[in-house]
Amino acid sequence: MTTIKATCPECGEVTLTPEKFELRVFAEVDEQDYYAFDCPVCGDRVAKSADARVVRLLRTGGVEPVESSWHPEHPPAGLSPITRDELLEFHELLQRDDWLDAVVDAIQSP
Numbered sequence: 001m002t003t004i005k006a007t008c009p010e011c012g013e014v015t016l017t018p019e020k021f022e023l024r025v026f027a028e029v030d031e032q033d034y035y036a037f038d039c040p041v042c043g044d045r046v047a048k049s050a051d052a053r054v055v056r057l058l059r060t061g062g063v064e065p066v067e068s069s070w071h072p073e074h075p076p077a078g079l080s081p082i083t084r085d086e087l088l089e090f091h092e093l094l095q096r097d098d099w100l101d102a103v104v105d106a107i108q109s110p
């Protein structure tokens with residue numbers, strides 16, 4: 001069985017099998033490919049940028065890339081990152097006893 005060594009910022013070097021990696025390869029040249037994994041020691045999600053050499057090494061090790069047309073930092077048109085105001089509004093909503101009903105109502109209303 002193939003194993004690949006990676007580094008968790010909290011735990012240091014860890015060993016994973018290829019299926020434990022998520023490798024995102026982007027169609028656009030200006031987007032930064034990346035790989036991610038859940039640390040087997042602490043459970044944290046670790047994501048790191050991947051240049052062409054890292055992509056090649058991971059693919060050689062058996063990691064199957066997921067081709068993407070958008071990057072989490074650059075969502076497609078119509079989707080934008082959450083703002084601080086939206087986050088604060090959501091935090092305040094969660095302080096209410098009826099927060100779940102309010103979320104369901106917001107989702108169901110056009």
